[in-house]
Amino acid sequence: MTYEAFCSSFETEEDCMQALFKVKWPDGFRCPICSNTNCYVTSTRRLPLYECARCRTQTSLISDTIFRGSRTPLRSWFRAIFLHTQWRGINALQLSEKINVSYKTAWLICHKIRFAMSQSDAENLLSGIVRVSDAILYRRIIPPRNFLEFEQPVFVGSMEDEHGEITRFKIRVSPRSLRKDRHSSPDASSFIQQVVVPTSIPGTIVTKRHGKEVNRELRWVCRDAERWMASKFRGVGLKHLQVYLDHYCYIDSRQEDSSIFIDLLRDCVRRVGINYPKLTGTLNRRSSRPVRQKHAAIALVG
Known part of the structure; x- marks a missing residue:
C-alpha cells in the first residue's frame, strides 16, 4: 500500500x-x-x-x-x-x-x-535451529589506538526454517568490558539466555566473527544493519543504538507480512511507552531544585 x-x-x-x-x-x-x-x-x-x-x-x-x-x-x-x-x-x-x-x-x-x-x-525469542555469533559495528579497517571508542561489539543470533533460510534474527549491544582486545570474542552465554527459548539453548550453534568457522550470513546481517543506520540516520550513537537495532530486526522479520501496520499498531496499544525526560536523561535535573522549593513552600503554608 x-x-x-x-x-x-x-x-x-x-x-x-x-x-x-x-x-x-x-x-x-x-x-x-x-x-x-x-x-x-x-x-x-x-x-x-x-x-x-x-x-x-x-x-x-x-x-x-x-x-x-x-x-x-x-x-x-x-x-x-x-x-x-x-x-x-x-x-x-x-x-x-x-x-x-x-x-x-x-x-x-x-x-x-x-x-x-x-x-x-x-518477547519473541529465537527457537528451533539457532545460530549465534559476535560481530562489530563501525568496524575500522585500520584501527586507531583508541579503537574501543569507535568500534561497537555486538551479538547476533538467528533462527532458521526447515530449508535453512533465516526467518528471524536479533542483534544486541555487547558490553565493552567483555572485550579485552580487538581480536577477542566475548562470552555469548548471557546473550543466549536472553534471546533463545530454554528448549533450544542446548542445541544453539555458537561461532565467532573470525576464524575458519565464521558465519558469513550473521556477519552480513550486522553489516546491513550498519548500512541501514548510516543511510537513513547518518549513524547512531551508543545511547540509543539498541532500539535502532531492534527497529531493524522488527521490520526485517516482517517485511513480507501484509498486516505489519496492524501488528505494529497493536504493539503500540499494548505498551505504555516512554516519556521525553527518560529518553533524554533530564528527569533528575528537572525534578531536583524546583521540587524541593515547592515542597518547602507547602511546608511553610501548612
Missing part, C-alpha cells in the same frame, strides 16, 4: 478512532480494572471517555498506550506508524515534514514507536 492510499483509508480522526477501538478491544469494551463489558460513553471530548458501569473506572482509547498524554492527532500517529513499517524507514526530520509537526514532537514519536518495537521484539 502506498502512503497516499493509506492516508485516504484513515482520512479522519473518526476513522482512526474506530480502528484503534478494534485493536484495543477486539471483543468490545472491557474495563481494565474489573473486566466488565458495559460502559457509559462521554463523546464531548476530543477522544471519547469510557466509564465502567460497574466500578466507575474511566479510561480512553489512548490510556495505557504509547499515545498516552499526546496532543498529536491520531491521524498523525497512524501515518507515523505506517511510515515506520516501510523497509527504508524514516528519520525524525523527514517525519516532521511529512506529518507537519515540530522536530521535537517527531523525534519523540519516532522513539515511542521504536520503544514499542523493542518491547515486542524482546
